[in-house]
Amino acid sequence: MNILLTGGTGYIASHTAVVLSSLGYKVFLYDNLSNSKRQVVTQIKKITGSAVTFIKGDIRDSDRIVRLLKRKKIEAVIHFAGLKAVGHSVDRPIDYFDNNVAGTVSLVRAMNLANVKTMVFSSSATVYGNPTYLPLDEIHPKLAVNPYGRTKLHIEELLQDVSDADAEWNISCLRYFNPIGAHESGFIGEEPSDRPNNLMPYLVQVALGDLPYLRVFGGDYPTPDGTGIRDYVHVMDIADGHVAALDFLSKNGGWHALNLGTGSGCSVFELVRIFEETNQCQISAKVVERRPGDVAESYACVEKAYTKLGWRAKRTIPDMCYSAWHFRKNRVV
Numbered sequence: 001m002n003i004l005l006t007g008g009t010g011y012i013a014s015h016t017a018v019v020l021s022s023l024g025y026k027v028f029l030y031d032n033l034s035n036s037k038r039q040v041v042t043q044i045k046k047i048t049g050s051a052v053t054f055i056k057g058d059i060r061d062s063d064r065i066v067r068l069l070k071r072k073k074i075e076a077v078i079h080f081a082g083l084k085a086v087g088h089s090v091d092r093p094i095d096y097f098d099n100n101v102a103g104t105v106s107l108v109r110a111m112n113l114a115n116v117k118t119m120v121f122s123s124s125a126t127v128y129g130n131p132t133y134l135p136l137d138e139i140h141p142k143l144a145v146n147p148y149g150r151t152k153l154h155i156e157e158l159l160q161d162v163s164d165a166d167a168e169w170n171i172s173c174l175r176y177f178n179p180i181g182a183h184e185s186g187f188i189g190e191e192p193s194d195r196p197n198n199l200m201p202y203l204v205q206v207a208l209g210d211l212p213y214l215r216v217f218g219g220d221y222p223t224p225d226g227t228g229i230r231d232y233v234h235v236m237d238i239a240d241g242h243v244a245a246l247d248f249l250s251k252n253g254g255w256h257a258l259n260l261g262t263g264s265g266c267s268v269f270e271l272v273r274i275f276e277e278t279n280q281c282q283i284s285a286k287v288v289e290r291r292p293g294d295v296a297e298s299y300a301c302v303e304k305a306y307t308k309l310g311w312r313a314k315r316t317i318p319d320m321c322y323s324a325w326h327f328r329k330n331r332v333v
């Protein structure tokens with residue numbers, strides 16, 4: 001089966017490409033390289049031993065995508081491409097709506113024209129906003145509190161309307177919780193080009209000595225140790241979730257939204273402690289002010305993903321900490 005991965009050289013797509021390629025899918029990576037590097041393609045090949053095709057391009061170039069879908073006989077699209085920094089989205093909402101929402105409109109228009117009507121979309125737990133109850137299940141109110149989250153919500157709604165209007169469409173929106181970690185080979189992983197915003201890449205840079213200490217955003221949350229709790233999930237489990245979603249869509253039509261998480265929460269202090277124990281290192285950390293917009297606690301109800309896809313996260317927090325560190329220590333990209 002021929003699959004197009006938009007945002008294909010990015011963090012989550014590259015891990016998904018490895019899994020798909022190993023299973024015999026023919027993988028095409030489409031990316032404008034705004035937040036990733038072309039060398040990722042070589043790294044994927046080193047892991048899988050088989051070539052994946054890279055095409056540099058933007059999802060807003062609808063004509064180009066129509067030609068690509070037809071020429072490469074693509075049967076399904078996994079749509080990872082998007083801007084994802086919450087803070088930037090607050091400062092640059094127009095860029096975020098243009099890239100994420102208008103970009104998806106262009107892509108879906110192209111898919112319609114090329115008669116490719118199967119899509120897995122990278123959504124996010126940010127669509128829920130502040131939890132009114134936990135664990136967050138898929139019917140929890142969608143109260144996204146920042147422009148990034150609202151772009152994800154608008155895209156989900158667009159895709160639902162597309163599916164309602166044309167029964168030939170099969171769409172899965174996967175709401176990722178907190179993907180971290182890397183492929184066990186150490187050849188691919190998460191490597192932000194700027195100073196990291198997210199906890200794990202920041203932690204790794206502190207461990208490397210590139211940053212002096214971890215700023216723990218808030219030590220007075222109503223949680224057992226006062227720090228924020230999140231549902232960290234291994235990026236390779238997330239990758240497996242996409243294969244399960246493709247399989248599901250080959251047998252079921254319509255629009256579905258599913259959480260991908262472990263179902264368990266882990267605090268900032270717990271993650272730091274497990275990282276230190278697993279990787280035998282010391283992390284300096286200082287509690288600072290809460291980060292605006294952060295919630296105290298967020299973790300997923302994962303029953304729907306299990307019932308529909310037969311998918312559950314298998315890897316542990318030590319697996320996530322070990323692989324993230326292994327990737328950065330052995331970085332070759």
Ligand code: NAD
Binds near residue numbers: 033080
């Ligand atoms: P990433 O930045 O590593 O990957 C996204 C890729 O999309 C990048 O390679 C970038 O160059 C490309 N891209 C962006 N705009 C594009 C455009 N207009 N045309 C073509 N390519 C474009 O991010 P990631 O962490 O791999 O995230 C992948 C998807 O998952 C994103 O949509 C993100 O919003 C979503 N998501 C990520 C997380 C997370 O914590 N990493 C959590 C929830 C959802």
Ligand code: UDP
Binds near residue numbers: 291
């Ligand atoms: N966090 C932190 N220091 C950092 C980055 C994040 O203390 O440098 C905390 C943040 O407040 C939250 C958790 O780590 O409680 C996960 O944050 P991240 O940005 O990784 O993911 P989010 O859930 O916000 O998307």
